[in-house]
Amino acid sequence: MFAPPCDTVLVCPPCCLVAGDSDGDGMFTIGDVTFNIARIFAGGQEPTCQDAADANGDNLFNVADVTYAIATIFSGGLLPVCGKTYQ
Numbered sequence: 001m002f003a004p005p006c007d008t009v010l011v012c013p014p015c016c017l018v019a020g021d022s023d024g025d026g027m028f029t030i031g032d033v034t035f036n037i038a039r040i041f042a043g044g045q046e047p048t049c050q051d052a053a054d055a056n057g058d059n060l061f062n063v064a065d066v067t068y069a070i071a072t073i074f075s076g077g078l079l080p081v082c083g084k085t086y087q
Contacts, residue, residue, distance in 0.1 A: 054083030
């Protein structure tokens with residue numbers, strides 16, 4: 001599981017600057033969907049910020065976030081939101 005740098009075990013800085021931005025490039029694009037698919041199904045790199053990768057805001061990073069992001073990009077679905085795992 002991804003763990004951001006923290007000063008203590010209980011207090012971690014918020015890292016979600018752009019909701020849905022799994023790859024940490026500062027934008028929410030189809031590249032983030034590709035990044036998530038690679039992570040979930042092929043053991044790819046961990047998201048730079050799990051809260052940003054949690055596109056549907058349910059505080060989990062899983063295939064539901066991929067589905068949510070695809071719906072946003074291709075079907076006019078709801079915009080991504082940040083999870084609050086570490087905030």
